[in-house]
Amino acid sequence: MRPLNEQSVVITGASSGIGRRTAIEFGRRGAMLTLAARNEEALNETAEEVRAAGGRAHVVVTDVAEWDQVERLAQQAAEHWERIDTWVNNAGVTVYSLFETLSVAEIDRVIRVNLLGQIYGAKAALPHLRHAGGGTLINVSSEVGVRGVPLQSVYCAAKHGIKGFTEALRMELEHEGANIQVTLIVPSGINTPFFEHARSKMGVKPKPPGAVYEPEVVADAIVFAAENPRREIFVGAPAKSYDLLQRVSPRLVDRMMLAGGHAFEDQMTDSPDSGFDNVFETQGGKGSSRGVFPGRASSWYTRTFEHHPALKAVAAGVAAGSVAALALGLGSRLGGKADRRRFDPRGSLRRTLGR
Ligand code: NDP
Numbered sequence: 341m342r343p344l345n346e347q348s349v350v351i352t353g354a355s356s357g358i359g360r361r362t363a364i365e366f367g368r369r370g371a372m373l374t375l376a377a378r379n380e381e382a383l384n385e386t387a388e389e390v391r392a393a394g395g396r397a398h399v400v401v402t403d404v405a406e407w408d409q410v411e412r413l414a415q416q417a418a419e420h421w422e423r424i425d426t427w428v429n430n431a432g433v434t435v436y437s438l439f440e441t442l443s444v445a446e447i448d449r450v451i452r453v454n455l456l457g458q459i460y461g462a463k464a465a466l467p468h469l470r471h472a473g474g475g476t477l478i479n480v481s482s483e484v485g486v487r488g489v490p491l492q493s494v495y496c497a498a499k500h501g502i503k504g505f506t507e508a509l510r511m512e513l514e515h516e517g518a519n520i521q522v523t524l525i526v527p528s529g530i531n532t533p534f535f536e537h538a539r540s541k542m543g544v545k546p547k548p549p550g551a552v553y554e555p556e557v558v559a560d561a562i563v564f565a566a567e568n569p570r571r572e573i574f575v576g577a578p579a580k581s582y583d584l585l586q587r588v589s590p591r592l593v594d595r596m597m598l599a600g601g602h603a604f605e606d607q608m609t610d611s612p613d614s615g616f617d618n619v620f621e622t623q624g625g626k627g628s629s630r631g632v633f634p635g636r637a638s639s640w641y642t643r644t645f646e647h648h649p650a651l652k653a654v655a656a657g658v659a660a661g662s663v664a665a666l667a668l669g670l671g672s673r674l675g676g677k678a679d680r681r682r683f684d685p686r687g688s689l690r691r692t693l694g695r
């Protein structure tokens with residue numbers, strides 16, 4: 341892997357949130373960036389922020405759901421910087437809704453952007469990574485890519501799909517002995533404009549459930565992966581906890597989430613939905629890295645364990661034992677409670693919507 345100040349890095353979803361912050365962090369290390377998304381004004385703002393941080397930036401307006409545009413992005417990045425060393429598949433959108441109230445067009449779009457967008461990104465990037473003599477493909481998934489949650493069924497499907505795709509591709513490349521690393525990034529809730537960009541059919545604006553981290557924490561993990569080969573990096577302890585609990589007892593996780601309706605209510609604010617989203621078209625404007633749910637500026641868990649494979653293996657063993665013990669204890673305490681304290685999402689959403 342080349343040092344970051346010699347790397348040409350493509351980032352999709354670079355006009356906002358994690359992608360934008362990641363671009364700036366690469367810029368601080370002197371990388372050559374190709375910034376992709378649909379909002380040209382916000383991409384140009386990001387490019388200015390990258391240059392101010394010490395990096396170099398080139399903008400290519402791209403809709404990742406369109407193969408021709410993704411292929412053109414790769415070609416333009418390779419032409420502009422003479423090669424591609426790292427490709428970050430990060431663009432994403434979501435619709436907060438019960439599955440049955442999603443339209444077919446919304447279902448298609450969420451899959452096209454989140455899943456096909458990353459598959460197209462890999463397809464377009466790989467020939468250029470090979471041509472450069474090797475490189476890194478980084479796919480941004482989510483904690484809901486290791487464990488599904490209600491109100492985001494199709495987004496969860498796309499994020500689980502990214503995990504399966506990443507595992508299969510990694511093995512093909514490893515089997516061949518290709519000098520290409522494939523890293524899966526698994527963020528917990530992050531304070532980005534994602535929640536203002538999301539389409540909401542809940543009547544209220546969505547919010548991240550549980551602990552939230554600032555976008556720098558994910559950016560830090562992505563930049564780290566571009567220099568240090570890693571299979572996957574969980575960003576924030578909550579994402580790893582989901583992963584471990586899910587392995588121990590998926591049914592217990594169902595019960596924990598359903599008890600009192602937390603899995604629904606924790607994703608809903610009290611503020612009425614704005615009616616604006618970026619699912620089919622960009623929202624426009626200058627954009628921002630940060631959202632309106634301030635979070636933690638660092639993750640001790642990620643820096644300590646996810647960056648160090650040996651410590652991670654030890655931690656996984658200890659954590660699996662603790663989680664199993666917790667699961668057994670909780671399981672016996674929760675038994676049947678979820679059914680008694682029944683949360684009716686349809687009723688609740690109807691009340692929220694005033695119907
Ligand atoms: P933002 O909404 O802030 O950023 C999403 C980015 O994707 C924007 O730059 C948007 O720009 C771009 N985008 C959306 N649709 C397309 C498209 N069709 N083609 C090209 N670009 C597109 O959200 P985040 O920064 O939070 O999200 C980044 C990634 O992190 C996503 O994959 C998301 O799923 C994931 N993630 C986020 C979490 C969170 O809590 N925020 C938690 C876990 C994972 P534009 O409108 O200009 O196209």
